[in-house]
Amino acid sequence: MSISTKKKSYKEALLEARDSKIALGAFNIFNFTSAKAVVNAAEEENRPVIIQTSTKTVKQIGVKELGSMLRFLAEQAKVPVYIHLDHCRDPELAKQCVDAGWDSVMLDASDEPLEENIRITKEVVAYASPRGVAVEGEVGVIKGVEEDIVAEEEKPATYEDTIRYINETGIDAIAPAIGTAHGFYKKKPSINYELVEKLGTLKDCPVVLHGGTGLSDETFRRLINLGVAKVNVSTALKHACINTAKEFLEASKLEPLELDQRIEKAIKETVQGYIRLFSN
Ligand code: 13P
Numbered sequence: 001m002s003i004s005t006k007k008k009s010y011k012e013a014l015l016e017a018r019d020s021k022i023a024l025g026a027f028n029i030f031n032f033t034s035a036k037a038v039v040n041a042a043e044e045e046n047r048p049v050i051i052q053t054s055t056k057t058v059k060q061i062g063v064k065e066l067g068s069m070l071r072f073l074a075e076q077a078k079v080p081v082y083i084h085l086d087h088c089r090d091p092e093l094a095k096q097c098v099d100a101g102w103d104s105v106m107l108d109a110s111d112e113p114l115e116e117n118i119r120i121t122k123e124v125v126a127y128a129s130p131r132g133v134a135v136e137g138e139v140g141v142i143k144g145v146e147e148d149i150v151a152e153e154e155k156p157a158t159y160e161d162t163i164r165y166i167n168e169t170g171i172d173a174i175a176p177a178i179g180t181a182h183g184f185y186k187k188k189p190s191i192n193y194e195l196v197e198k199l200g201t202l203k204d205c206p207v208v209l210h211g212g213t214g215l216s217d218e219t220f221r222r223l224i225n226l227g228v229a230k231v232n233v234s235t236a237l238k239h240a241c242i243n244t245a246k247e248f249l250e251a252s253k254l255e256p257l258e259l260d261q262r263i264e265k266a267i268k269e270t271v272q273g274y275i276r277l278f279s280n
Pocket of ligand 1: 028086087146181182183184209210211212213232233234235236
């Protein structure tokens with residue numbers, strides 16, 4: 001299926017993807033090499049792409065430093081490249097990213113009671129929206145480890161809570177806990193397709209799928225057909241990086257530039273595989 005590669009707003013891009021039964025891949029990067037690999041993959045596939053940063057990456061590199069580096073890459077790219085902040089628990093950090101050039105921020109107060117989740121999310125929407133920056137929110141709790149966010153147990157999202165959260169916060173994209181998890185799957189996830197189907201018909205709030213690494217092609221296709229507009233992938237990129245580095249170092253090569261090139265290639269090929277999968 002085809003999708004325009006003309007740059008539009010982050011939310012318009014998600015809605016267009018959903019209506020074309022495509023999902024935009026959102027890939028967690030952790031340095032310049034991984035970010036460049038994602039951009040190169042998107043250019044080779046001629047698709048828009050989302051570069052995501054965890055809060056740990058933002059803190060390690062610095063808001064302004066990372067923001068300028070990613071904006072530079074996005075502006076030079078031949079396809080639309082959007083910058084998104086993944087799982088941010090700190091409203092102040094989310095606001096700093098809004099000011100430093102991110103196109104979208106995820107405020108994750110999902111471990112709080114619903115009322116409090118709504119209150120904190122609303123505070124960030126009130127800051128981001130007038131500045132043209134989208135906000136993603138989470139309802140229920142998505143299980144697993146994503147950098148410094150650790151959730152031992154899933155708390156499944158309900159349709160009622162999710163609709164209430166969307167209506168009261170005015171968020172731009174919703175990540176409900178539907179049974180997927182961060183990190184590698186130890187057993188086949190039990191996914192709430194029915195909830196995705198109901199939310200997939202919402203006019204104005206695209207659905208985000210977390211926990212992309214390890215899901216089957218069939219699961220992706222089914223969820224995208226039901227209305228998932230954005231798919232997050234993180235662990236697969238880290239894996240590509242570390243495995244390549246291990247292999248390279250075991251051969252005792254002291255060539256950091258060559259190591260970087262190999263890592264970039266491995267991540268680029270991983271990302272290309274996902275982009276193709278999300279576009280067919
Ligand atoms: P994986 O690490 O399982 O790919 O999940 C990524 C994610 O959902 C980031 O928010």
